[in-house]
Amino acid sequence: GESVGLHLPTLSVQEGDNSIINCAYSNSASDYFIWYKQESGKGPQFIIDIRSNMDKRQGQRVTVLLNKTVKHLSLQIAATQPGDSAVYFCAEIIRLDTGRRALTFGSGTRLQVQP
């Protein structure tokens, strides 16, 4: 990876390799987590979600792991393809001061797939 501060952390992988993107969250009361993919110039697109009472969920080529002990979430992409190149965000549902729930986003990781 590279870049910190104002720039997104970047994960560079070879086509066909597996990718692991990590996310730390701070709110122990969060009860639902979602991974989004955002391609350049587009809005975020839902990938996969997981409830706080689960530690693993699998989709097509993607797996999300949740470790509540250390407040860590990861997204695993199997057999990464050039079309997977994008920025990936984790998001969590938190309860705001109003008592209502809302979706808040982490800062994102850029995935670059090298052919």
Next chain:
Amino acid sequence: NAGVTQTPKFQVLKTGQSMTLQCAQDMNHEYMSWYRQDPGMGLRLIHYSVGAGITDQGEVPNGYNVSRSTTEDFPLRLLSAAPSQTSVYFCASSRAFRVAGDGGHEQYFGPGTRLTVT
């Protein structure tokens, strides 16, 4: 279904001007929200609504107003534009967030409005 639509796609404002960003969805979703995304950053919640007639502040509400007179529409108003409001604005909708257990919290995002304030 058109999904979530936003207009305009691009807008340039002078400091002090006001304008309204439009957002509409045709999925009969209860929950709608507005986010801003600054370069290299994640999305920050501005305002959200859990249903017609109900709005709440998110993380960064200052300088923005919203209203929800219908289920379909959720406009975002900039009262007096400032350069700090230069950003890309995304509108999103979903079924209402309920207690975790029923899933289905997938949010659908619009294509975004790129706003520049000079």
